[in-house]
Amino acid sequence: MALSIVLQASVLYWPPLNTLFHTVPIPLADLLPIMAVASGVLWMEELRKGFIRWRRSRST
Numbered sequence: 001m002a003l004s005i006v007l008q009a010s011v012l013y014w015p016p017l018n019t020l021f022h023t024v025p026i027p028l029a030d031l032l033p034i035m036a037v038a039s040g041v042l043w044m045e046e047l048r049k050g051f052i053r054w055r056r057s058r059s060t
Contacts, residue, residue: 012026
């Protein structure tokens with residue numbers, strides 16, 4: 001996962017890869033809300049799994 005983040009950041013912020021992939025750097029002010037929304041999927045799934053575990057433990 002760390003390698004994936006490093007590679008994605010390289011494509012966005014390293015000028016030679018910007019040229020190769022036709023990308024432009026995303027300003028930090030825009031990147032933080034993007035990361036918050038994207039991680040929301042992860043947090044909702046973890047909450048769902050926790051609720052299922054909790055419900056199963058109460059029924060047994």
